[in-house]
Amino acid sequence: MHPLEENRLPALDQITYPATQTATLAMGCFWGPEALFGAMPGVIRTRVGFAGGSTENPTYRTIADHLETVQLDFDPDQVTYAQLLEQFFAHHTPTKEPRKRQYTSAIFYHSPEQEQLARKAIKTAEERLQQKIMTEVLAYEQFYLAEERHQKWKLRRVPAVLNELQKIYPQEEAFNNSTAVARVNGYVGGHGEKERFMEEMGSLGLSYPIQQTLLAHFLAQELGDFPFKA
Incomplete structure (x- = not known):
């Protein structure tokens, strides 16, 4: 590269x-x-x-x-x-x-x-x-x-976040090998500690509007108010 x-x-x-x-x-x-x-x-x-x-x-x-x-x-x-x-x-x-x-x-x-x-x-x-x-x-x-549709399943339920990361990594192999993609998949599923999530948000390669979308999903999962079907 x-x-x-x-x-x-x-x-x-x-x-x-x-x-x-x-x-x-x-x-x-x-x-x-x-x-x-x-x-x-x-x-x-x-x-x-x-x-x-x-x-x-x-x-x-x-x-x-x-x-x-x-x-x-x-x-x-x-x-x-x-x-x-x-x-x-x-x-x-x-x-x-x-x-x-x-x-x-x-x-x-x-x-x-x-x-x-x-x-x-x-x-x-x-x-x-x-x-x-x-x-x-x-x-x-x-x-x-497994087939690509099964990789990063939680992230694939949130198209706005998925699409932005796929613009960075249009190739499947690079997308699946990305630490940032793995982390976002975890955060969008409500996993991880909130303090660390806030610290890492700026290092995930996301624009500010998409960061806010990710934050909303993380907080909703944390509260048990799921904004999408798992």
């Missing part, structure tokens, strides 16, 4: 990271979890897709035995894998059998350290809930990206 074009990117996307790690998690329908993690400090990018099955190239309509999965890249200097797992167990119900295979709770570990932390987190959750945790712990093998 030309230096001049880089300077036009949202400030949040001009940050570089010396080292990143990847987490792959399944916690039911993947739309909500992508927004949840996208709003977390230290999460660099998010994407939704399918993992854990035996068939090749699954789609949303031909998911077969795969699970709806969210995958995220994160900066371990800002957020740890253990902290991500805390959010994982706090925001879904891993104590019941899923109504469909695709909604199974699972942690796909990328390293022995992640496996150890996953099993420790399960033990902690069982002690806290006093119930057996049904979450599967599986070695990561492959992740299939």
